[in-house]
Amino acid sequence: xxxxxxxxxxxxxxxxxxxxxxxxxxxxxxxxxxxxxxxxxxxxxxxxxxxxxxxxxxxxxxxxxxxxxxxxxxxxxxxxxxxxxxxxxxxxxxxxxxxxxxxxxxxxxxxxxxxxxxxxxxxxxxxxxxxxxxxxxxxxxxxxxxxxxxxxxxxxxxxxxxxxxxxxxxxxxxxxxxxxxxxxxxxxxxxxxxxxxxxxxxxxxxxxxxxxxxxxxxxxxxxxxxxxxxxxxxxxxxxxxxxxxxxxxxxxxxxxxxxxxxxxxxxxxxxxxxxxxxxxxxxxxxxxxxxxxxxxxxxxxxxxxxxxxxxxxxxxxxxxxxxxxxxxxxxxxxxxxxxxxxxxxxxxxxxxxxxxxxxxxxxxxxxxxxxxxxxxxxxxxxxxxxxxxxxxxxxxxxxxxxxxxxxxxxxxxxx
Amino acid sequence: xxxxxxxxxxxxxxxxxxxxxxxxxxxxxxxxxxxxxxxxxxxxxxxxxxxxxxxxxxxxxxxxxxxxxxxxxxxxxxxxxxxxxxxxxxxxxxxxxxxxxxxxxxxxxxxxxxxxxxxxxxxxxxxxxxxxxxxxxxxxxxxxxxxxxxxxxxxxxxxxxxxxxxxxxxxxxxxxxxxxxxxxxxxxxxxxxxxxxxxxxxxxxxxxxxxxxxxxxxxxxxxxxxxxxxxxxxxxxxxxxxxxxxxxxxxxxxxxxxxxxxxxxxxxxxxxxxxxxxxxxxxxxxxxxxxxxxxxxxxxxxxxxxxxxxxxxxxxxxxxxxxxxxxxxxxxxxxxxxxxxxxxxxxxxxxxxxxxxxxxxxxxxxxxxxxxxxxxxxxxxxxxxxxxxxxxxxxxxxxxxxxxxxxxxxxxxxx
Numbered sequence: 001x002x003x004x005x006x007x008x009x010x011x012x013x014x015x016x017x018x019x020x021x022x023x024x025x026x027x028x029x030x031x032x033x034x035x036x037x038x039x040x041x042x043x044x045x046x047x048x049x050x051x052x053x054x055x056x057x058x059x060x061x062x063x064x065x066x067x068x069x070x071x072x073x074x075x076x077x078x079x080x081x082x083x084x085x086x087x088x089x090x091x092x093x094x095x096x097x098x099x100x101x102x103x104x105x106x107x108x109x110x111x112x113x114x115x116x117x118x119x120x121x122x123x124x125x126x127x128x129x130x131x132x133x134x135x136x137x138x139x140x141x142x143x144x145x146x147x148x149x150x151x152x153x154x155x156x157x158x159x160x161x162x163x164x165x166x167x168x169x170x171x172x173x174x175x176x177x178x179x180x181x182x183x184x185x186x187x188x189x190x191x192x193x194x195x196x197x198x199x200x201x202x203x204x205x206x207x208x209x210x211x212x213x214x215x216x217x218x219x220x221x222x223x224x225x226x227x228x229x230x231x232x233x234x235x236x237x238x239x240x241x242x243x244x245x246x247x248x249x250x251x252x253x254x255x256x257x258x259x260x261x262x263x264x265x266x267x268x269x270x271x272x273x274x275x276x277x278x279x280x281x282x283x284x285x286x287x288x289x290x291x292x293x294x295x296x297x298x299x300x301x302x303x304x305x306x307x308x309x310x311x312x313x314x315x316x317x318x319x320x321x322x323x324x325x326x327x328x329x330x331x332x333x334x335x336x337x338x339x340x341x342x343x344x345x346x347x348x349x350x351x352x353x354x355x356x357x358x359x360x361x362x363x364x365x366x367x368x369x370x371x372x373x374x375x376x377x378x379x380x381x382x383x384x385x386x387x388x389x390x391x392x393x394x395x396x397x398x399x400x401x402x403x404x405x406x407x408x409x410x411x412x413x414x415x
Numbered sequence: 416x417x418x419x420x421x422x423x424x425x426x427x428x429x430x431x432x433x434x435x436x437x438x439x440x441x442x443x444x445x446x447x448x449x450x451x452x453x454x455x456x457x458x459x460x461x462x463x464x465x466x467x468x469x470x471x472x473x474x475x476x477x478x479x480x481x482x483x484x485x486x487x488x489x490x491x492x493x494x495x496x497x498x499x500x501x502x503x504x505x506x507x508x509x510x511x512x513x514x515x516x517x518x519x520x521x522x523x524x525x526x527x528x529x530x531x532x533x534x535x536x537x538x539x540x541x542x543x544x545x546x547x548x549x550x551x552x553x554x555x556x557x558x559x560x561x562x563x564x565x566x567x568x569x570x571x572x573x574x575x576x577x578x579x580x581x582x583x584x585x586x587x588x589x590x591x592x593x594x595x596x597x598x599x600x601x602x603x604x605x606x607x608x609x610x611x612x613x614x615x616x617x618x619x620x621x622x623x624x625x626x627x628x629x630x631x632x633x634x635x636x637x638x639x640x641x642x643x644x645x646x647x648x649x650x651x652x653x654x655x656x657x658x659x660x661x662x663x664x665x666x667x668x669x670x671x672x673x674x675x676x677x678x679x680x681x682x683x684x685x686x687x688x689x690x691x692x693x694x695x696x697x698x699x700x701x702x703x704x705x706x707x708x709x710x711x712x713x714x715x716x717x718x719x720x721x722x723x724x725x726x727x728x729x730x731x732x733x734x735x736x737x738x739x740x741x742x743x744x745x746x747x748x749x750x751x752x753x754x755x756x757x758x759x760x761x762x763x764x765x766x767x768x769x770x771x772x773x774x775x776x777x778x779x780x781x782x783x784x785x786x787x788x789x790x791x792x793x794x795x796x797x798x799x800x801x802x803x804x805x806x807x808x809x810x811x812x813x814x815x816x817x818x819x820x821x822x823x824x825x826x827x828x829x830x
Contacts (some may be wrong), residue, residue, distance in 0.1 A: 057753075058756075059750070059753035059754055060752065060753045060755070060756070060757070060758070060759045060761065061749045061750065061752055061753030061759065061761045061764065062753065062761070088746070090746070090749065091746060091749040091761070091764070091774065091777065091778065091779075092778055092779075093762065093776070093777040093778030094778070095778065096778070125746060126746025126747070126749055126750060127745060127746035127749060127774065127778075127779055128746075128779070129778070129779065231731075231732040231733055233731050233732060233733045233734075233747075233750060233751070233754065236749065236750055236753055315647075316646075316647075316648050317646040317647065317648060317732060317817070317821070317825070318646055318648045318825050319648075321821070321822045321824075321825035321826045322825060322826065324822060324826050325825070325826025325827055326826075327826065327827075330542060331503070331505070331506060331540060331541025331542035331543075332541065332648075334476045334505065334506040334541055334542060334651060335474070335476065335541060335648060335651055336648070337475065337476055338472075338474030338475045338476030338477065338651055339474055339648065340475070341473075341475070342475070343475070344475045344476065346475060346476045346477070346506070347508065349476065349506070359506065359542065361508065362506065362508040363506065363507055363508030363509070363510065363511070363542075363544070364506075364507075364542055364543070364544065402732070402822060403822060404819040404822045404823065406732070406736070406822075407736045407739060407817060407818060407819045407821075407822060408819065409736075410732070410733050410736035410737060410740070411736045411737065411739050411740025411741075411742065412740055412742075
């Protein structure tokens with residue numbers, strides 16, 4: 001392993017205080033799967049009655065754990081989640097599937113649950129056989145020693161090249177009952193949409209039918225995690241799971257079973273908010289990040305077209321390096337819009353860097369002053385807005401710049 | 416401008432001797448469009464009867480010169496080509512179109528030709544208005560002073576961040592007559608397929624109908640320039656033009672007017688060869704290049720699928736940085752195959768790094784020895800072969816690695 005990268009300049013000064021979500025307990029261990037001197041195994045144990053929703057990577061070479069979750073989500077009951085870092089157990093063939101089965105078997109026995117109530121995720125090196133015997137025997141003890149207030153420790157155990165744990169929490173009312181929603185995720189490189197993204201776990205004590213949850217999760221994954229990219233490289237292991245323990249029903253919350261239930265709105269908004277918060281935290285911890293960048297595309301024919309144009313910008317190496325160099329090189333925005341393949345009217349295209357209009361109706365804006373925009377580029381957070389002039393739809397994509405440190409981190413990751 | 420980057424390690428030790436192609440003369444000048452102390456304006460004057468074929472960028476934000484060429488190619492007669500470096504005249508609106516018209520007007524008068532017989536290309540900064548008055552007055556003198564043996568000087572005048580001029584030549588027989596094909600091109604960054612690519616100009620003295628030429632050019636662009644990438648960033652200015660002066664007919668070559676003419680085969684092969692040679696030269700001069708990389712994808716459903724998978728590898732920042740770091744991180748090849756969206760059988764996927772099989776049938780190859788493959792990664796030319804196990808089609812894509820120098824070059828380009 002390379003030496004740890006320096007912390008992202010966007011590392012939060014303090015982490016949010018995570019409330020206890022009734023019905024879930026966390027435990028972590030140093031299993032020595034790859035890393036030394038840090039936790040690399042995390043277990044979340046759920047009370048009976050917990051349901052799960054999930055969005056998984058669309059990679060054609062997805063990991064064994066992703067395939068396992070896809071099966072477990074068919075039933076949607078959840079008793080235990082086991083996550084390891086250091087090895088992705090991806091592209092490990094038959095041995096990979098066996099490692100998953102052994103882990104699920106130990107986890108099921110530890111919680112007296114069916115294997116189909118087990119959820120698994122692995123992150124780390126791809127292609128290296130994972131030896132489940134290194135940690136499967138720990139699961140029984142972990143399952144029994146879980147603590148309700150250990151969310152932060154759980155978030156730390158799943159980190160790989162992350163420089164900070166990523167946590168978010170919201171409390172909202174369903175009817176008259178307070179419900180909590182906690183979420184945490186990891187990811188810093190090999191991050192791109194067309195998927196859930198990397199590993200993200202959220203837990204609520206709200207009592208909500210799993211089909212309703214699944215609808216919300218898919219809806220908001222599209223505009224949060226799937227609108228965020230570090231390097232355009234879609235992982236084999238992306239897993240986003242949302243668990244609802246239903247414990248709030250013991251405090252009087254009547255279960256929500258219908259997506260049209262008006263009481264769902266505050267929870268839906270909180271879920272969207274937590275997912276966006278976590279997605280932005282991933283972009284802000286992008287490998288080698290020096291600037292956090294938001295691309296807003298307006299005037300597109302459809303949301304999907306706007307997103308594709310914004311992603312073409314957010315994944316353009318030549319544009320991302322210009323941003324790293326604090327160069328207001330808006331010509332590269334023009335290039336990225338042009339290469340996206342989506343409809344755009346070259347002669348109505350307008351571009352803003354922060355508050356500064358740099359191009360209007362297909363040419364440099366009359367008021368453009370390079371020095372002013374160059375000064376704006378020194379900001380640590382850059383907003384680039386584009387109007388492509390062909391419609392009324394818009395999308396927002398978050399990313400970071402491309403720096404020499406990204407290259408250094410990824411040239412050294414395994415060696 | 417940033418200081419010049421050091422030469423690519425693949426810069427040729429000597430340039431090919433370019434034969435004279437009857438019917439074309441080149442002239443260059445230091446017009447001071449952006450660069451100082453080097454040529455930045457190139458003119459090629461063709462004899463009457465010259466025909467042109469072309470493939471142009473598919474960017475939605477293409478440059479004014481690209482739009483102009485698209486019109487000129489409808490007629491297909493060619494008398495003069497004018498190319499400048501330092502300013503792409505892209506996204507320059509009405510003023511950009513005016514600059515093109517002024518240039519074409521001066522060029523047409525200098526050769527007593529129609530404006531539609533003029534071909535134009537511009538490369539350099541995007542979005543900066545181009546002042547044609549800086550060089551239009553030079554065109555008359557240049558058109559009259561052209562030299563038949565100045566191909567290398569022409570190739571140098573169109574360079575931007577290139578570290579060497581890119582030239583290729585072949586001589587073949589059509590029937591009993593020797594015909595020559597010279598080509599040169601430029602490009603080092605903002606290089607990606609889905610287009611012609613950057614600027615490439617080829618001239619032959621063969622007498623071949625322009626529709627036949629157009630068919631050959633489009634066919635070979637697909638498997639040469641469109642199978643090459645530096646950074647996945649498609650330029651606004653990509654232009655690939657092939658001119659045939661027909662002068663060989665004066666030496667006895669009966670004109671070819673039918674694509675099925677059996678005499679076409681050696682010329683077609685030479686054209687393919689020159690285009691592949693030039694495309695590879697571009698990848699070998701990719702900004703910041705330390706290694707030249709070939710991705711061969713086999714076992715795909717279609718050629719287009721194989722090409723997309725190979726491009727997903729060749730445009731993956733996390734894989735390209737691993738190659739720069741000489742890390743045989745084949746897990747990232749698995750990732751890139753998975754994200755391409757094309758059919759691939761995870762459990763039949765096999766991967767070779769040079770002669771070494773690293774993965775077979777969905778898991779690490781039994782004979783894999785990291786040290787051996789790590790030693791191979793120290794080569795300056797890397798071949799990565801993937802069999803995706805679902806069909807019989809294959810494609811090859813050429814690229815370079817992604818280094819800190821790429822970031823440095825592109826963070827500094829304009830400032």
